[in-house]
Amino acid sequence: MKNFLISGLLLMLASATAYAGGYRVAAQGQRALAMGHAGVGVVNSAETAFFNPSGLVYLEDKLTVSAGVTGVFSNVKWQNRSTGQFAETQQDPGTPFYFHAAYKVNEWLSLGLSVSTPYGSSVEWERNWPGSHLVNDIDLSAIYIQPLVSLKLSEHFSIGGGPIFVTGNVNFNRNANRTLTDEQGNRSNITIDDSGVTNTGWSASFMFTPVEELRIGFNYRSEILLNAEGGEATFSNFPNSTLTPQNGTTGFDATLPLPAELTMGFAYQLNEKWLFAFDYQRAFWDVYNSLDIDFADPNVATSVNPRNYKNASIYRMGAQYQATDNLQLRVGYYFDESPVQAGFFAPETPRNDANGYTAGLSFQVSEKFAIDASFLYVRFQEVDASYDSYVENGQAVPFSGTYKSNAFLPGLGVTYKL
Amino acid sequence: MKNYIKYLPFLAFGLFACEPEFDDSIEDNEVYTAGEADFSNYVALGNSLTAGFADNALYIQGQENSYPNILSGQFALVGGGEFEQPLMADNLGGLKLGGNQITNNRLVLSSNAGQPVIPPSPIAGDPQTEVTNKLNGPFNNMGVPGAKSFHLVASGYGNAAGVPQQANPYFARFSSSDNATIIEDAAAQSPSFFTLWIGNNDILGYATSGGTGVDQTGNLDPSTYASNDITDPNVFAGVYSQLIDGLIASASGGVVYNIPDVTDIPFFTTVPNNALEIDATTAANLTGFFQAVAGIFTQGLIQQGVPPEQAQALAAQYAIPFTEGPNRFIIEVPVTQENPLGFRQMQENELLLLTIDQAALGQGYGSVALTPEVQQVLGILQQGGTPTPEQGQLVLNAVNPIEDQDALDTAELQAISTARTSYNSTIQGLAQANGLAFVDADGLLQNVAQGISFPGGIVTSDFVSGGGFSLDGVHLTPRGYALVANETLRAINMTYGSDLPEVNIGAYGTINFSDNVN
Numbered sequence: 038m039k040n041f042l043i044s045g046l047l048l049m050l051a052s053a054t055a056y057a058g059g060y061r062v063a064a065q066g067q068r069a070l071a072m073g074h075a076g077v078g079v080v081n082s083a084e085t086a087f088f089n090p091s092g093l094v095y096l097e098d099k100l101t102v103s104a105g106v107t108g109v110f111s112n113v114k115w116q117n118r119s120t121g122q123f124a125e126t127q128q129d130p131g132t133p134f135y136f137h138a139a140y141k142v143n144e145w146l147s148l149g150l151s152v153s154t155p156y157g158s159s160v161e162w163e164r165n166w167p168g169s170h171l172v173n174d175i176d177l178s179a180i181y182i183q184p185l186v187s188l189k190l191s192e193h194f195s196i197g198g199g200p201i202f203v204t205g206n207v208n209f210n211r212n213a214n215r216t217l218t219d220e221q222g223n224r225s226n227i228t229i230d231d232s233g234v235t236n237t238g239w240s241a242s243f244m245f246t247p248v249e250e251l252r253i254g255f256n257y258r259s260e261i262l263l264n265a266e267g268g269e270a271t272f273s274n275f276p277n278s279t280l281t282p283q284n285g286t287t288g289f290d291a292t293l294p295l296p297a298e299l300t301m302g303f304a305y306q307l308n309e310k311w312l313f314a315f316d317y318q319r320a321f322w323d324v325y326n327s328l329d330i331d332f333a334d335p336n337v338a339t340s341v342n343p344r345n346y347k348n349a350s351i352y353r354m355g356a357q358y359q360a361t362d363n364l365q366l367r368v369g370y371y372f373d374e375s376p377v378q379a380g381f382f383a384p385e386t387p388r389n390d391a392n393g394y395t396a397g398l399s400f401q402v403s404e405k406f407a408i409d410a411s412f413l414y415v416r417f418q419e420v421d422a423s424y425d426s427y428v429e430n431g432q433a434v435p436f437s438g439t440y441k442s443n444a445f446l447p448g449l450g451v452t453y454k455l
Numbered sequence: 456m457k458n459y460i461k462y463l464p465f466l467a468f469g470l471f472a473c474e475p476e477f478d479d480s481i482e483d484n485e486v487y488t489a490g491e492a493d494f495s496n497y498v499a500l501g502n503s504l505t506a507g508f509a510d511n512a513l514y515i516q517g518q519e520n521s522y523p524n525i526l527s528g529q530f531a532l533v534g535g536g537e538f539e540q541p542l543m544a545d546n547l548g549g550l551k552l553g554g555n556q557i558t559n560n561r562l563v564l565s566s567n568a569g570q571p572v573i574p575p576s577p578i579a580g581d582p583q584t585e586v587t588n589k590l591n592g593p594f595n596n597m598g599v600p601g602a603k604s605f606h607l608v609a610s611g612y613g614n615a616a617g618v619p620q621q622a623n624p625y626f627a628r629f630s631s632s633d634n635a636t637i638i639e640d641a642a643a644q645s646p647s648f649f650t651l652w653i654g655n656n657d658i659l660g661y662a663t664s665g666g667t668g669v670d671q672t673g674n675l676d677p678s679t680y681a682s683n684d685i686t687d688p689n690v691f692a693g694v695y696s697q698l699i700d701g702l703i704a705s706a707s708g709g710v711v712y713n714i715p716d717v718t719d720i721p722f723f724t725t726v727p728n729n730a731l732e733i734d735a736t737t738a739a740n741l742t743g744f745f746q747a748v749a750g751i752f753t754q755g756l757i758q759q760g761v762p763p764e765q766a767q768a769l770a771a772q773y774a775i776p777f778t779e780g781p782n783r784f785i786i787e788v789p790v791t792q793e794n795p796l797g798f799r800q801m802q803e804n805e806l807l808l809l810t811i812d813q814a815a816l817g818q819g820y821g822s823v824a825l826t827p828e829v830q831q832v833l834g835i836l837q838q839g840g841t842p843t844p845e846q847g848q849l850v851l852n853a854v855n856p857i858e859d860q861d862a863l864d865t866a867e868l869q870a871i872s873t874a875r876t877s878y879n880s881t882i883q884g885l886a887q888a889n890g891l892a893f894v895d896a897d898g899l900l901q902n903v904a905q906g907i908s909f910p911g912g913i914v915t916s917d918f919v920s921g922g923g924f925s926l927d928g929v930h931l932t933p934r935g936y937a938l939v940a941n942e943t944l945r946a947i948n949m950t951y952g953s954d955l956p957e958v959n960i961g962a963y964g965t966i967n968f969s970d971n972v973n
């Protein structure tokens with residue numbers, strides 16, 4: 038067990054791969070994930086700290102801990118029928134993780150802590166692929182640390198929430214344009230890198246329990262802007278010419294928004310065997326209007342990359358079946374609407390609408406300790422899409438093609454109760 | 456727990472295998488078709504254009520963007536095989552023979568404080584391509600820079616010992632033996648498909664030398680030709696049909712290209728023949744000067760006993776009028792009875808070469824070299840005086856016409872055009888007779904001269920800025936070669952019923968920047 042935890046921690050250092058709309062990575066609890074990542078009305082482990090902090094106060098044990106890690110195996114293929122070009126992303130599994138804990142102070146008050154990676158993206162195309170002027174590779178990750186309070190106001194109503202501390206990293210490489218090379222023929226490219234970008238936000242939630250079998254939940258996490266200020270931009274393989282930017286490093290400023298997310302839904306305990314959960318989620322992606330990279334070197338023009346994301350909805354549902362005293366089986370589904378609008382399909386987050394199919398189980402090893410496993414298969418429709426905002430010589434040069442993606446996310450976690 | 460963990464790698468492996476699949480996958484050859492052609496073993500024959508020569512050199516980046524290499528990338532979508540090229544040792548492009556550099560490095564556009572420096576200069580560096588280092592062939596791209604039509608059937612053309620007089624250093628690098636011909640080495644590969652673009656140099660050497668060579672029309676022995684000569688059209692026709700016969704023996708099909716007009720390439724169109732931009736005073740002075748020339752020449756003829764009316768009529772051609780604004784230059788022409796002084800003003804169609812000394816043009820080259828002595832004589836004339844014969848000769852000598860090697864005059868253009876028209880009818884005739892795909896490279900470059908737009912810009916034949924031609928003004932850029940490749944793909948699709956996609960020309964580069972110049 039110890040070895041497993043250590044290797045888990047090592048994996049945490051690796052980044053997460055986006056598999057949901059935009060660069061949201063919904064894998065913050067194996068139990069919820071197995072039920073379509075629905076959980077705003079579910080109270081059965083410390084995962085509630087992420088899904089609905091106000092529910093923590095309904096946990097019966099003094100201390101509850103849930104931790105887990107998910108392997109994200111995503112594949113994206115691109116092809117363009119008019120030119121015959123094709124490319125695919127490299128296999129580079131991401132590992133979103135979570136650690137949630139709840140401590141019951143008294144019947145009315147619980148304290149919690151949630152550490153998770155709800156946003157991140159790792160996409161690595163073949164170097165110098167046909168869309169390399171938009172992205173060669175990107176690696177961004179954000180760790181959310183949320184101290185939480187959960188307060189039972191009445192038998193039927195509780196509230197919860199707390200501040201969110203975020204620390205993020207970003208590393209993004211792309212070619213300078215479609216053709217520029219150095220004297221040896223190597224494509225000129227730019228890497229921006231910044232780590233330890235911090236900011237804060239907040240979350241607020243409530244849970245309404247009109248009858249014992251039905252819990253209605255509401256959860257909101259605020260938008261957080263990751264302001265990368267004074268990051269390092271590295272210009273590589275530019276020719277030795279005063280007509281082009283110089284090789285070397287300069288500072289840069291850029292802002293990457295982590296959008297607000299609102300979730301409402303309910304969970305219904307049909308009988309001792311069956312639990313059903315439904316979530317409706319709204320992600321406020323319209324904050325992501327443009328990715329502007331402002332270089333410190335005054336000779337290098339600001340890189341303006343319109344994104345024009347729209348707010349998007351996600352519909353989640355899942356069921357849990359108590360098979361035996363120590364075995365719970367789960368199944369779920371979600372539909373994840375892409376925030377990317379037509380003409381803004383950038384290959385750094387090549388995501389269209391997705392259908393997620395989930396399954397999983399919890400095995401109660403002992404009274405205190407359970408193992409949670411989940412599996413998610415994400416299916417994307419084959420889509421013809423383009424990014425039309427790339428400009429060369431004052432002319433828009435669309436980057437278009439057909440994309441086909443899928444993702445597999447096996448996850449393993451533990452639940453510990455004291 | 457441990458027992459289960461050991462299976463995790465297998466699980467992960469299983470997931471790796473589950474890649475998304477397109478309904479019609481390009482990668483899996485589910486989209487395009489080869490038609491009646493077999494692209495499994497494609498061999499390209501030709502000259503510098505086929506080799507990927509650009510910026511006055513053959514270098515790796517240019518070779519990677521040769522039109523045959525671009526084509527092979529598209530052929531690979533319908534069963535095309537590997538395409539091997541005799542790559543140079545570096546991206547500098549200069550050749551060495553026995554350790555001595557024999558060709559210049561490629562041209563780059565250097566800059567000074569954010570401004571480009573014209574003309575382009577060779578990139579600095581010690582090139583590592585040694586002609587005597589034999590490459591292991593065979594090679595699919597058998598384009599040999601400098602080759603004329605008859606060189607493809609010439610034994611010894613690939614013998615390093617014969618460089619540079621009888622042999623070609625580029626072919627010497629990969630010929631199968633000292634005596635092998637290019638067509639033999641090509642046929643030995645049993646190509647299933649071929650392209651042949653040859654004949655450009657049969658007129659181009661003459662053109663880029665300003666017509667200093669000989670039009671060999673009527674001379675059927677090419678071994679007596681010099682490099683700047685025009686190949687006899689019958690020699691061309693004989694060789695061309697020999698080449699086609701050698702290639703179609705094994706091939707399912709092929710493509711032939713005709714020869715573009717020199718007037719569509721920036722080497723001949725960049726320096727205008729009327730770049731003599733002058734103000735009214737200078738125009739009056741020049742007009743006065745040439746009136747003086749005509750007057751002095753008239754007097755000289757009369758003194759030699761020519762009747763005055765006849766003398767005036769003959770000399771009148773030298774009283775060239777100049778006006779404020781642009782004027783055409785004066786060029787040297789052969790001395791004849793009709794033009795005893797051997798110069799005249801350029802005609803509208805006549806061309807100046809890119810290699811002309813443009814600084815000299817601003818200082819009297821192409822008009823008059825006005826010395827104080829000459830001006831003194833002009834002063835005598837203005838005051839109604841009569842200069843001595845010596846003084847008169849001083850004025851005549853001050854005419855400073857553009858020399859033959861810097862210009863193509865009407866007669867030279869006519870010789871080029873006659874030969875080219877004949878070559879092209881041979882090429883098109885043999886294409887039809889053998890059911891081969893035909894690319895009208897001449898028409899393509901005419902379109903480039905007009906401008907071809909694409910997402911991201913327009914390709915034109917403007918020197919340096921146009922994007923179609925490399926910095927030597929003769930050879931194409933990767934983007935220009937991509938245009939040739941697309942034209943070829945269209946011709947193949949039409950002839951062989953194949954469905955091959957065209958490439959995105961905006962993804963191909965143009966000229967290269969570097970301040971690493973000497």
